[in-house]
Amino acid sequence: MKLKPVQSEKDIKIADADARVRHRKRLPHSVKTAAEKEGDRIAQLQRLLYADRRYALLIVLQGRDASGKDGTIRKVFTSVNPQGCEVSSFGVPTELEQRHDFLWRIHIRVPARGMIGIFNRSHYEDILVPRVHDQIDKDTLRDRYRQINDFERYLVENGTVLLKFMLHVSPDEQRTRLEERLLDETKNWKFRVGDLDDRRHWDEFSKAYHGILKNTSTEYAPWYIVPADDKDVRDWLVARTIADALDDLDLRYPTADPAIKGITIE
Secondary structure, three states, X not given: OOOOEOOOHHHOOOOHHXXXXXXXXXXXXXXXXXXXXXXXXXXXXXXXXXXHXXXXXXXXXEEOOOOOHHHHHHHHOOOOOHHHEXXXXXXXXXXXXXXXXXXXXXXXXXXXXXXXXXXXXXXXXHHHHHHHOOOOOHHHHHHHHHHHHHHHHHHXXXXXXXXXXXXEOOHHHHHHHHHHHHHOOOOHHHOOHHHHHHHHOHHHHHHHHHHHHHHHOOOOOOEEEEEOOOHHHHHHHHHHHHHHHHHOOOOOOOOOOHHHOOOOOO
């Protein structure tokens, strides 16, 4: 079982029931163990990516509150060497960021070749939030779709492999996780009153995500919809997709300088 990229509107399945895998028999016996193996595979391929230096890998994680963006980063990349990995989070734009175009703060966080970059939320926040709260008109929305596609094409044509994951959680599972944040003192620091306001706009966010998936899933920068109600399944599917993408790059260690072959260390 593998995630399939969104290639057309018929692939956009974000109903409540789509937040869980329906065919459990198609899953490994131990999904958690399978996810850990894929994480180890990513770690091995990361060493090649770092040495090869021909490509960068950019992972974009989007999803509703409590969909598991932090957990995905922690679990999928637990074995990765921190020296070759950068995580960037994008919240409300600062005063300085608001004085630039909306992609300015994004571009400066794009990983260098040899690195893995992970975006916890991303430039898509500048479509989601304004659209849900009626802060953007249709012409500007259409322009931002186009600008994002052009931006992502530019990155890919310059050596960045771009994978975008929409972590799809159901309202019932989100409620459970938000309640855990309130009751668990190790998690309640993550709770925001604004989470409840966003929850009241569930349908509006669904429409906004549908628009993003429809208009910005491209052959060069595809979206993957991840059923995220089950955390282990979520981690396994994301990890497997990333490992397969790295494997397809035919990464290799650079050829050693011929001058060092005759050196003797006394």
